Amino acid sequence: METKNIDKIIELSNELRWQIGDDFHDNLTEAIYADASKIVEKTVVKDNKKGAFYLNAKIDQIVTSKIWGFPIMLLLLGLVLWLTIVGANYPSSMLASLLLDTIHPFLKEGASFLGFPWWLSGFLIDGVYLAVAWVIAVMLPPMAIFFPLFTLLEDFGYLPRVAFNMDALFKKSGAHGKQALTMSMGFGCNAAGVVATRIIDSPRERLIAIITNNFSLCNGRWPTQILLATIFIGAVVPSSYSSFVSLAAVVGIAVLGIFFMFFFSWALSKTVLKGEVSTFNLELPPYRTPLFWKTIYTSLIDRTLIVLWRAIVFAAPAGAVIWLISNVFIGDQSIAVHLIHSLDGFGFLLGLNGVILLAYIVAIPANEIVIPSILMLTVMVTGAVGGAGAGVMFELDSVTATGDILRSGGWTLLTAVNVMLFSLLHNPCSTTIYTIYKETKSTKWTVVATILPIVAGFIITFLVAQIWRIMS
Amino acid sequence: MNPYNPIIALLVFFGVVLVLFLIFKPKNGLFFKYQKVRKENEKTAIEDILKLLYHDANISKSTIFNELDFSQNLLLESIETMMDSGLIKKEKELFSLTKDGHEYALRIIRAHRLWEKYLSEKTGFHKEEWHKRAELKEHELSGEEVDDLSTLLGNPRYDPHGDPIPTKAGKIHEKKGILLSDLPVFNFGKIIHIEDEPIAVYKQILEKNIHLDSQVYMKETSKNRLVFESEGEQFILSPIVANNITVISLDKADVVEKDTMRLSNLESNQKAIIIGISKECRGENRRRLLDLGFVKGATVSIDLLNPLGDPKAFLIKGTAIALRKDQAVKILITKR
Numbered sequence: 001m002e003t004k005n006i007d008k009i010i011e012l013s014n015e016l017r018w019q020i021g022d023d024f025h026d027n028l029t030e031a032i033y034a035d036a037s038k039i040v041e042k043t044v045v046k047d048n049k050k051g052a053f054y055l056n057a058k059i060d061q062i063v064t065s066k067i068w069g070f071p072i073m074l075l076l077l078g079l080v081l082w083l084t085i086v087g088a089n090y091p092s093s094m095l096a097s098l099l100l101d102t103i104h105p106f107l108k109e110g111a112s113f114l115g116f117p118w119w120l121s122g123f124l125i126d127g128v129y130l131a132v133a134w135v136i137a138v139m140l141p142p143m144a145i146f147f148p149l150f151t152l153l154e155d156f157g158y159l160p161r162v163a164f165n166m167d168a169l170f171k172k173s174g175a176h177g178k179q180a181l182t183m184s185m186g187f188g189c190n191a192a193g194v195v196a197t198r199i200i201d202s203p204r205e206r207l208i209a210i211i212t213n214n215f216s217l218c219n220g221r222w223p224t225q226i227l228l229a230t231i232f233i234g235a236v237v238p239s240s241y242s243s244f245v246s247l248a249a250v251v252g253i254a255v256l257g258i259f260f261m262f263f264f265s266w267a268l269s270k271t272v273l274k275g276e277v278s279t280f281n282l283e284l285p286p287y288r289t290p291l292f293w294k295t296i297y298t299s300l301i302d303r304t305l306i307v308l309w310r311a312i313v314f315a316a317p318a319g320a321v322i323w324l325i326s327n328v329f330i331g332d333q334s335i336a337v338h339l340i341h342s343l344d345g346f347g348f349l350l351g352l353n354g355v356i357l358l359a360y361i362v363a364i365p366a367n368e369i370v371i372p373s374i375l376m377l378t379v380m381v382t383g384a385v386g387g388a389g390a391g392v393m394f395e396l397d398s399v400t401a402t403g404d405i406l407r408s409g410g411w412t413l414l415t416a417v418n419v420m421l422f423s424l425l426h427n428p429c430s431t432t433i434y435t436i437y438k439e440t441k442s443t444k445w446t447v448v449a450t451i452l453p454i455v456a457g458f459i460i461t462f463l464v465a466q467i468w469r470i471m472s
Numbered sequence: 473m474n475p476y477n478p479i480i481a482l483l484v485f486f487g488v489v490l491v492l493f494l495i496f497k498p499k500n501g502l503f504f505k506y507q508k509v510r511k512e513n514e515k516t517a518i519e520d521i522l523k524l525l526y527h528d529a530n531i532s533k534s535t536i537f538n539e540l541d542f543s544q545n546l547l548l549e550s551i552e553t554m555m556d557s558g559l560i561k562k563e564k565e566l567f568s569l570t571k572d573g574h575e576y577a578l579r580i581i582r583a584h585r586l587w588e589k590y591l592s593e594k595t596g597f598h599k600e601e602w603h604k605r606a607e608l609k610e611h612e613l614s615g616e617e618v619d620d621l622s623t624l625l626g627n628p629r630y631d632p633h634g635d636p637i638p639t640k641a642g643k644i645h646e647k648k649g650i651l652l653s654d655l656p657v658f659n660f661g662k663i664i665h666i667e668d669e670p671i672a673v674y675k676q677i678l679e680k681n682i683h684l685d686s687q688v689y690m691k692e693t694s695k696n697r698l699v700f701e702s703e704g705e706q707f708i709l710s711p712i713v714a715n716n717i718t719v720i721s722l723d724k725a726d727v728v729e730k731d732t733m734r735l736s737n738l739e740s741n742q743k744a745i746i747i748g749i750s751k752e753c754r755g756e757n758r759r760r761l762l763d764l765g766f767v768k769g770a771t772v773s774i775d776l777l778n779p780l781g782d783p784k785a786f787l788i789k790g791t792a793i794a795l796r797k798d799q800a801v802k803i804l805i806t807k808r
Contacts, residue, residue: 017626024626026749029762033770033789060776069779164794168780171796177783204596278596279757280799281764284776284785284792349481462485469478 056286063158069165076153077184084146084188085222091141099133123323126392131319131369134393135311138368142219143304146188151299154181155290163282173262174269175212176205177282183209183261186216187254190428191307191435193218198439204276208265210436211449214428215261217254220367221423225250227371231403232416249420257424260456272448310431314365319393322362322373326380326391334390340381350458351418351465355381355409360422365430369393370423375402378409414468418461425457516611517542517550519580522559522569526577530566575642582638583618584610585631590621592632593755599678602632603668632754634665634684634718652709652717653698655690660727661719662687663702673716680707681801685751687727688719703750703804704733731807735786736800740774744805753802765789766803 017024062068107129111121153159159181167177178200186193193213200206217225229249234242325335336358344354359373372393380390396402406415427450428436437446495502520540525531533551537544551567554560559573569577587606591597597605613621619640622628629645631637638644647664655661663686668674682702691706692699698714700707738744748768749761765788766772775792776785783796795803 014623014627025759026762026767029759030767030769033765033767064776064779066779164776164783164785165779167794167796168778168782171782177794274601275595275597277594277756279760280783280796281760282783282785282794284794348476463482466478466482466485470482 059287060161060284063161064165073162073165076158080146080149080153081187083149084142084219085226087145088141088219091144092137095137095140099137100130104130104133119327122327122391123320126389127319127321127323128316129319130393131315131322131366132312134372135315135366135368136308138223139220139311139366140304140308142222143189143192143307144300146219147192147299147303148296150185150188151295151303152290152292155288155295157285157287160282160284164284167282169262170265173266174205174273174278175208175262175265176200176202176280179205179209179212179265182213183216183258186213186218188219189303189307190214190216190218190432191310192303194432194435194439195303201281202277202279204269204273204278205280207273207276207440207445208268210439211268211445211452212261212264214432214449214453215257215264215424217257217424218367220429222250224367224371224423225253225420227399227402228416228420230399231406232411232413235403236413253420253424256421260425264452264456307431310434311366311429314430314434315369318362318365318369322369322376322393323391325362326376334380336377336390337381340377349465350422350461351414351468352422352461353410353415356415356419356422360426363429364427367423367429371395374409375405378405382408414465417468418464421464422457422461425453425460427451427454514546514550514553517546518554518559519576519611521547521550521554522573522577523580523584525560525567525569525573526581529568530563532565532567536567578638578642578644579615579618580610581644582622582640583613585635585637586618586621586625586628587613588631588633589625589628589637593625599632599668600671600675603671632684633668634663647718647720649718649720651715652688652700652719653693653711653714655688655693655700655719655721657690657693660687660689660722660724662722663717663719665718667716667718673713676713677716680709681705682707682717683750683752683802687722687732704731704737732804733806734801735772735795735803735805736797738772738774738805738807740777743771743773743808745808746770746772747804747806750802750804753799757799761795761799761803764793765791771808772803772805 063072104125107125108121111125162180163177165177166180170177170179179197181199182193182196185196190213193216194210197206197209197213200209226246229246230243233249234246237245325339328335330338339358340354342354343357347353347355347357355374355377359370359377363370363373372395375395376391376393396405427433433446433450436449437443440446493501496504498504517540520542521536524536524539528535536547536551540547542550551560554573555562557572558570559576560567561570584606587609588602591602591605592599622637622640628637634647636645636647649664650661652661652663663682663684666674666677666682666684686702688700688702690698690700696710698709698711700709732747733744735744735746746766746768749758749766753761770788773787774784775787776794778784778794783794784800785792785794786800
């Protein structure tokens with residue numbers, strides 16, 4: 001009986017839909033707006049504050065002007081990045097000396113005092129603890145500087161104007177102007193950049209922004225770039241130019257990343273994503289004074305701590321794996337050495353080596369531990385002097401000493417250039433992959449976002465290596 | 473001992489790339505050819521013949537061979553099957569549809585036009601692709617799926633080109649109109665249909681930004697060109713292109729869009745009233761614009777120009793909203 005009624009109602013509604021026609025939604029919205037404006041006329045008292053409105057218009061005219069629009073934007077982005085990279089050095093080295101140089105030996109002593117067997121203290125302290133400590137020391141300070149600065153600009157109302165200015169460029173590659181913001185956020189952290197794509201409400205453009213966010217060089221990768229550029233590329237030119245040339249190399253890599261972002265945005269929107277719905281609208285809200293402390297607080301809690309927590313969750317098992325593969329032996333060699341030898345051939349083809357590839361595999365959870373892993377594995381394989389033992393990651397204070405270890409592992413200028421390229425073009429870290437999955441709820445797009453950059457990385461490093469070898 | 477040589481490595485790489493390119497080359501790569509061969513079965517051929525006969529009754533075998541892109545053997549077999557099952561009949565070597573065949577053809581047309589409607593409302597595929605995709609999909613949808621699709625879309629009456637969609641019962645209200653090229657000079661008309669075949673002509677119409685459901689005013693007709701106004705812009709078309717556009721002639725009394733122009737042509741110090749959103753703005757895009765307040769009767773002006781020219785920010789209902797040019801051309805206004 002009941003289902004009969006329901007069928008009748010559905011039939012009736014279908015009949016009515018047919019009669020109403022296609023303009024139904026238009027008419028409804030018009031009616032709602034007409035009602036709303038009547039209510040507004042009756043109840044809302046307007047405060048004719050011309051001053052605020054005038055100031056708003058004035059700022060808008062400057063930040064979107066032909067002359068000043070782009071310089072202001074670049075200046076602000078440069079300033080934020082500079083503050084982040086330079087400003088994070090001090091707290092980072094303080095955290096490193098506390099967590100790595102003070103607490104780590106202390107824990108080791110404590111463990112041996114309590115009579116832990118070597119494998120247990122190695123696994124827990126050299127493996128798990130060290131990886132987590134490393135990620136915190138390298139990751140926390142830049143994020144704690146970058147995100148509040150970014151959120152302040154956002155709260156002030158400036159960022160929508162950036163999207164407005166940049167939209168024509170992004171439109172050419174099938175993307176949304178707001179991708180300029182999520183891309184910049186990616187310079188801080190790709191996982192945060194992926195979360196930030198929520199501001200793009202068009203499904204196709206949001207997927208593009210998510211998949212290409214990894215082409216923004218994140219905080220975890222800037223130090224690698226700077227270190228390698230200083231050691232290898234700065235050394236090519238006379239010392240008076242070296243710092244300038246190595247800086248230019250790092251900036252060049254970041255710009256190359258932006259180029260790849262545009263290229264893949266275009267390619268994706270023309271192929272696999274062309275069927276997704278695409279809309280555009282961008283609201284330019286009025287400027288307002290940011291609530292300083294509230295902003296600092298929310299950006300620390302919402303962005304920094306959540307991302308940090310996810311990174312720690314993924315870094316801990318990575319530390320365990322690094323220690324285990326270096327200390328578990330099959331035959332007379334550790335698993336790590338076996339892996340390195342089996343990866344060496346492929347690595348050579350790409351102008352890299354087995355150590356680097358293995359380091360990138362174990363460092364999937366966090367780009368921050370790539371260099372420490374490379375150093376540890378290089379020392380282990382070559383038997384060079386230095387290092388802290390099998391499975392114990394380390395970094396050296398002296399850039400020259402770091403360079404010496406890498407050279408002893410067979411590194412050349414080509415290796416350094418290709419590691420810089422590969423650091424830009426490889427799979428996102430596991431935190432980002434997990435975030436992409438949570439944001440897209442789709443295995444397919446998560447796999448695409450993971451595979452795409454690493455395939456690009458393989459192709460680019462391969463081509464560079466072959467051409468380099470032919471030329472030299 | 474080591475066979476590695478960078479030149480050989482590069483050659484192998486480019487070899488692999490070339491092979492992949494040949495397989496996946498757009499349009500005529502091996503992959504797509506394989507897909508096409510797989511699709512080329514009797515059902516598809518039969519249904520395409522039905523559609524052809526629906527539009528042009530009484531045609532000969534050779535016309536069928538010319539019009540359809542199937543092997544002759546397959547077409548011959550299909551025609552035989554159709555004769556046997558009573559879908560078509562033959563008189564003096566000319567074929568036409570039986571009543572059953574007519575019903576079947578309408579079902580296919582219904583599936584095709586509903587799918588085009590679906591693509592226009594619910595996906596982001598470009599207009600150019602709708603027809604091609606619907607040509608494939610119409611053979612795959614079952615009767616039940618077509619009905620579900622129709623319900624999902626709110627039982628639409630017209631497809632995005634302005635063609636009527638046959639109902640479930642097989643009824644169809646053909647629109648009566650004249651070709652744009654037949655609209656006399658100094659007369660008003662309204663565009664009710666834009667044909668999507670052949671694709672080359674359709675692309676020309678798309679490039680000109682001529683919109684379905686817009687009113688036109690014919691200014692000049694000659695053998696070489698037609699000049700007409702629509703939505704405050706002037707268009708010049710060759711008669712061949714104009715033959716793909718169907719209009720209905722309007723009385724002076726019905727003309728409401730005399731002072732209509734597109735929002736994209738508003739100057740920075742002018743104010744305007746919104747008349748409506750063009751029928752060419754569909755699906756999610758249309759609803760977004762409505763929800764943002766671009767409704768009939770609202771006042772709109774330019775808030776900010778862009779250093780790169782596009783998008784512009786418009787002041788609507790006290791809020792600054794940036795729209796791209798391809799959206800602004802679809803919003804109709806009249807200056808105040």
